Amino acid sequence: MSTKRVTLKDVAQAAGVATGTVSMVLNNSPLVAEATKAKVRAVLKEVGYVYDRAAGNLRGITSRIVGVSMCNLVNPYFADVTAGIQEALEELGRVLFLGNCAESIPRQLNFLQTLRQYRVEGVLLTPAIATPKEHVEQLLAWKVPVVQVTRYVAGVESDYVGNDNRVGAQIATKHLLDLGHERIGYLGRARLTSTGQDRYEGFRTALQEAGIRSNDDWILEFPATREDGFRETVRLMQGRDAPTALLCFNDTIAFGAMLGLRSIGIEPGQEVSVVGMDNVSESALWQPGLTTLSIGRDSIGRVAGKLLMDRLEEPERPIERIILRPDLVVRASSGPVIPRPRRMARAS
Amino acid sequence: MSTKRVTLKDVAQAAGVATGTVSMVLNNSPLVAEATKAKVRAVLKEVGYVYDRAAGNLRGITSRIVGVSMCNLVNPYFADVTAGIQEALEELGRVLFLGNCAESIPRQLNFLQTLRQYRVEGVLLTPAIATPKEHVEQLLAWKVPVVQVTRYVAGVESDYVGNDNRVGAQIATKHLLDLGHERIGYLGRARLTSTGQDRYEGFRTALQEAGIRSNDDWILEFPATREDGFRETVRLMQGRDAPTALLCFNDTIAFGAMLGLRSIGIEPGQEVSVVGMDNVSESALWQPGLTTLSIGRDSIGRVAGKLLMDRLEEPERPIERIILRPDLVVRASSGPVIPRPRRMARAS
DNA sequence: CTGAAAGCGCTTACAG
DNA sequence: CTGAAAGCGCTTACAG
Numbered sequence: 030m031s032t033k034r035v036t037l038k039d040v041a042q043a044a045g046v047a048t049g050t051v052s053m054v055l056n057n058s059p060l061v062a063e064a065t066k067a068k069v070r071a072v073l074k075e076v077g078y079v080y081d082r083a084a085g086n087l088r089g090i091t092s093r094i095v096g097v098s099m100c101n102l103v104n105p106y107f108a109d110v111t112a113g114i115q116e117a118l119e120e121l122g123r124v125l126f127l128g129n130c131a132e133s134i135p136r137q138l139n140f141l142q143t144l145r146q147y148r149v150e151g152v153l154l155t156p157a158i159a160t161p162k163e164h165v166e167q168l169l170a171w172k173v174p175v176v177q178v179t180r181y182v183a184g185v186e187s188d189y190v191g192n193d194n195r196v197g198a199q200i201a202t203k204h205l206l207d208l209g210h211e212r213i214g215y216l217g218r219a220r221l222t223s224t225g226q227d228r229y230e231g232f233r234t235a236l237q238e239a240g241i242r243s244n245d246d247w248i249l250e251f252p253a254t255r256e257d258g259f260r261e262t263v264r265l266m267q268g269r270d271a272p273t274a275l276l277c278f279n280d281t282i283a284f285g286a287m288l289g290l291r292s293i294g295i296e297p298g299q300e301v302s303v304v305g306m307d308n309v310s311e312s313a314l315w316q317p318g319l320t321t322l323s324i325g326r327d328s329i330g331r332v333a334g335k336l337l338m339d340r341l342e343e344p345e346r347p348i349e350r351i352i353l354r355p356d357l358v359v360r361a362s363s364g365p366v367i368p369r370p371r372r373m374a375r376a377s
Numbered sequence: 378m379s380t381k382r383v384t385l386k387d388v389a390q391a392a393g394v395a396t397g398t399v400s401m402v403l404n405n406s407p408l409v410a411e412a413t414k415a416k417v418r419a420v421l422k423e424v425g426y427v428y429d430r431a432a433g434n435l436r437g438i439t440s441r442i443v444g445v446s447m448c449n450l451v452n453p454y455f456a457d458v459t460a461g462i463q464e465a466l467e468e469l470g471r472v473l474f475l476g477n478c479a480e481s482i483p484r485q486l487n488f489l490q491t492l493r494q495y496r497v498e499g500v501l502l503t504p505a506i507a508t509p510k511e512h513v514e515q516l517l518a519w520k521v522p523v524v525q526v527t528r529y530v531a532g533v534e535s536d537y538v539g540n541d542n543r544v545g546a547q548i549a550t551k552h553l554l555d556l557g558h559e560r561i562g563y564l565g566r567a568r569l570t571s572t573g574q575d576r577y578e579g580f581r582t583a584l585q586e587a588g589i590r591s592n593d594d595w596i597l598e599f600p601a602t603r604e605d606g607f608r609e610t611v612r613l614m615q616g617r618d619a620p621t622a623l624l625c626f627n628d629t630i631a632f633g634a635m636l637g638l639r640s641i642g643i644e645p646g647q648e649v650s651v652v653g654m655d656n657v658s659e660s661a662l663w664q665p666g667l668t669t670l671s672i673g674r675d676s677i678g679r680v681a682g683k684l685l686m687d688r689l690e691e692p693e694r695p696i697e698r699i700i701l702r703p704d705l706v707v708r709a710s711s712g713p714v715i716p717r718p719r720r721m722a723r724a725s
Numbered sequence: 726c727t728g729a730a731a732g733c734g735c736t737t738a739c740a741g
Numbered sequence: 742c743t744g745a746a747a748g749c750g751c752t753t754a755c756a757g
Contacts, residue, residue: 034749034750036749036750036751037750037751037752038750038751046727046728047727047728047729048728048729048750048751048752049727049728049729049730049752049753050726050727050728052751052752052753053727053752053753055751056752060726060727061726061727062726062727065726065727079493079494080494080751081494081496081749081750081751082431082494082495082496082751083430083431083432083434083435083440083495083496083749083750083751084431084435084733084749084750084751084752085750085751085752086431086733086751087431087432087435087732087733087734087735087749087750087751087752088732088733088750088751088752088753089733089751089752089753090751090752092431094495097475102456102459102460102463103453103456103457103460105451105453105456108450108451108453108456109451111450111475111477112450112451112477112479115450115475115476115477116477116479119476119484119487119488124474124491124495125474125475125476126472126473126474126475127445127459127463127473127474127475128463128467128473129459129460129463129464131460131464136467139467140467143472145427146427146428146429146430147430147431147442147472148429148430148431255658255659255662256662259662284662285662288662288663288664291664292664310603311603311632314603314604314607314632314633314636315636316636316639316640382733382734384733384734384735385734385735385736386734386735394743394744395743395744395745396734396735396736396744396745397735397736397737397743397744397745397746398742398743398744400735400736400737401736401737401743403735404736408742408743409742409743410742410743413742413743428735429733429734429735430735431733431734431735432733432734432735432736432749433734433735433736434735434749435733435734435735435736435748435749435750435751436734436735436736436737436748436749437735437736437737437749438735438736
């Protein structure tokens with residue numbers, strides 16, 4: 030900062046050419062003779078020239094900055110998605126502005142507005158829980174391309190890449206039904222994200238198709254943490270009328286559920302089946318291994334990056350929504366129903 | 378992009394003042410009369426003006442961009458640190474450029490060089506494994522303030538915030554010694570990061586102080602993944618001469634170790650004690666709970682942000698290194714030595 | 726193929 | 742307290 034910045038002008042002077050010529054060399058324009066290029070490049074290197082994007086920006090070059098707004102970086106799934114996005118953008122020669130709002134709408138809005146000041150090329154958005162559609166539409170109105178990732182805000186017309194959570198949950202539920210389970214609980218129902226809605230719908234659909242009435246006492250709404258999964262599972266299973274299988278909104282809850290079961294002497298995968306969704310790397314390593322839905326992670330970053338590039342190239346192209354189909358990974362946490370003695374409710 | 382940008386000039390025209398005046402209003406300069414400010418602000422809002430940082434930058438305002446170079450975002454500990462940094466920078470009115478090199482030195486170097494083009498105010502760096510000191514010194518030579526976070530590159534004169542890993546590992550080892558363990562293995566020794574070196578040294582020091590000779594066969598070097606922790610633990614414990622306690626380089630390995638133990642019928646916390654380091658949120662939820670070292674996470678982001686701000690304010694201030702002291706969190710995975718029957722090595 | 730010049734959208738002295 | 746003007750470091754027509 031204290032040392033003077035080396036500018037195009039300095040380079041031009043040293044090389045004995047005009048600044049415009051140096052600029053063209055930097056952009057590798059075919060209009061410059063090879064000999065000139067070589068000469069200028071030598072000087073460039075010699076004086077340690079560093080391109081100034083802020084200045085270039087002003088004259089119309091793109092910023093190469095992409096804003097990435099994450100709902101919750103601390104969740105391993107979203108950390109993986111972020112890492113995937115970062116890698117994809119890096120390969121595309123983009124640089125990434127990261128905002129992690131930790132599910133706070135005001136923080137998210139604040140970040141999205143800040144992005145404008147930096148002339149971002151586009152925004153990759155994993156919306157926070159209950160994001161109002163206006164917040165996203167505002168971006169679109171500003172002509173900032175937006176790709177929604179993993180989650181989407183209902184009613185917003187933007188590109189999107191995510192997983193088919195509805196079908197995924199349906200597959201997972203069907204797996205339990207096929208094992209003979211008819212008493213299936215759903216842990217961690219969430220109404221405020223698209224993922225939460227879609228997964229729950231898939232669960233209901235599968236039950237309906239099988240002609241099974243679900244018990245509303247087994248549909249539990251609580252935050253998607255391991256702690257809550259643990260506690261709620263214990264509470265549910267200690268009740269008089271407990272299910273034989275638990276479909277969990279995500280793996281985090283499923284881990285909590287498995288620990289909860291074990292804490293009251295129920296072996297997951299034997300007496301009670303547990304199925305998660307996300308297939309975080311941990312799920313393979315548990316004992317028993319967690320049956321779960323394998324959904325896109327790093328691949329999602331790659332697809333999101335590509336969608337954004339396509340949109341930049343052709344701003345008026347039709348909206349594209351890419352839905353990756355999840356696969357069920359069957360492990361030992363799910364198994365056939367075993368009739369078990371009725372447990373007593375705790376004395377109060 | 379298609380719609381014309383609203384500029385200062387437009388606002389000035391609409392408000393009937395000079396552009397300089399609008400600029401001063403934006404910066405809330407005391408030189409402008411309140412009445413003028415009010416008028417200009419009304420226009421600002423009305424026309425939907427958005428400040429252009431690229432232009433401001435050119436005239437000497439700071440970019441408010443801080444580069445954050447992470448070694449491995451997929452590791453939950455570093456994801457937490459990143460989230461903490463992001464939050465701290467947000468509060469300081471900074472915006473964050475994220476690079477995640479996934480322990481790749483070339484990617485890291487590439488990112489650090491890119492940062493210069495964007496006139497970053499400073500860099501928060503968690504160096505990748507085996508980062509050459511030249512890469513960091515280059516930044517310093519460019520007069521870009523650098524704060525190293527969590528890890529440091531030996532011999533680099535920069536601000537730093539991290540944990541006292543040496544003392545931490547010593548405390549953890551001492552805990553095992555106090556429980557009567559004399560046969561202590563060390564899982565996941567890493568030589569190429571400061572964290573790896575410091576923790577191992579702490580372990581050795583504690584043993585030495587207790588006058589115990591460690592068995593080199595129990596010092597295992599392998600990547601810090603759960604898979605490796607699992608495999609190596611099984612291998613180690615099935616040997617003829619197995620330790621009674623395992624100190625693990627981090628919690629990830631410790632989880633693998635606990636799963637590995639259980640897979641061969643050894644209950645962690647009973648027959649064999651397991652201690653981790655990091656205290657990731659998961660460790661409280663395992664059964665048994667993992668005894669581990671609680672080290673700074675989000676707090677580290679906060680401190681790093683503050684260090685950077687101090688450096689920006691006073692570039693010539695002496696180097697500051699802030700070392701947070703870790704605390705041991707004792708849970709059920711560690712307990713007193715229990716003599717156990719000698720296991721047979723597997724027939725080959 | 727190259728040079729001179731205008732201009733991107735701001736900030737900052739410098740006059741008034 | 743306010744206005745006119747120069748200039749940050751680039752890119753891009755426009756002449757030559």
